[in-house]
Amino acid sequence: MTMEAVQKYLAPTRLEQALAALGLPGGATVLAGGTDLMPQTHAGRIRPAATLLNIRRVEGLDTVEVDGDHLVLGTLVSIERLRFDPVVARHAPLLADAAEHFASEQIRNAGTLGGNLCNASPAGDTLTPLLALDAEVELAALSDAGTVQRRRMPIGAFFTGPGRTARNADELLVGVRVPVAAGDAVWRYAKAGTRPALDISTIAVALAARRAGDARLTGVRLALGAVGPTPLRATGAEALLEGQVLDAARARAAAEAAAADARPIDDVRASGWYRRELVRNLTQRMLDDVARN
């Protein structure tokens, strides 16, 4: 059993203590909900570090609040809360909708936003909507003087590969900042899988844009999940949609471009060919729906 390597278990209540633990000799493995860490350590995919650091009791990391024109979500906010919290529904409805399609209630109650992001699966259900929403992640580390130092980066830069992020070993992901949805926001989310619950995405598509009175789409972001080593932006499709009035022909062309933007592999859940077909068809269905409504 791989947990034999763990020499120390810490469950601090203050952020400074948690950050200090990340710097201990032999490093620290971060535990929050446990829904990924438990099966991954059992399967040997994660080798736990010398310290198991349970951050669930750290105060101030489970908040949902609005800071100016950003919705700020703490790293410990549960997926179930994303699904139900009226503040999230109002300011980031795309994210709330993605939470609706996430695993099962038992998993959503335990699983955290920060855990889903740091697990960095290309199929992670919160990654694609947050990429479409131009979210930023906030990382914290302890300075030499013992103070909390924070840095932010666009979420697109955070994911560096399957299961890999730009988080340094001495850093903790403390939160996510999402620009609040404008009054003319347009958003859609689609996830393909073999059953509605407890399924890992075969693909996911998230659309965020604004549509002014003249019906032109602006700030178009189309994000694709499970079709590359990280969630990715369908930039070819976005370019076809930006500043345009959506009609059936443009929806078809953009869906074609999104399929070309995808970089899927063959794996146990689907072939690359099938994933591209799904991207094309779900994107077209989504855009047709936007054009009609």
Added chain:
Amino acid sequence: MSLEIEIGFTLNGVARRAKVPVGMSALTMLREVCGLTGTKYGCGEGECGACTIRVDGKTLASCLMFAADCDGRAIVTIEGMAGDPRGQALQRAFVEHGAVQCGFCTPGMVMQAAELLARDAHPDAAAAKRAIEGNLCRCTGYQKIVDGICAAAQALDKEHAR
């Protein structure tokens, strides 16, 4: 020898302490340390719901929870539902509607159904199905389970009316 952690928590309303290996799941602790075997090991990966318990008022898959993380929390298992009005109503309705076949999924189904009834006193079949989306029944007796959940809600309603 694995690192052991001392924890304290309430289990079905009773305070208790335990010493658990750092990597042990809450499920293994409940079954093998606390001796409460009503909570079942199905898949060990959070896919089947047979190990559903309530922690601080929310249902979780206990196979995915580290036992060490039970420290300071309020745990309710299927054994703790015996004295619970919703647990009793669900037990009767499950029996009356043939919702128990091999019975392996039943503890998890009841835990999850009780969670639903706590927030929605009048669930329809669609709400019941959504609530047990994380619970598998390998006998595939889902219709009878959904019937049982809806019947339990109606029975609780009648009790309240009396």
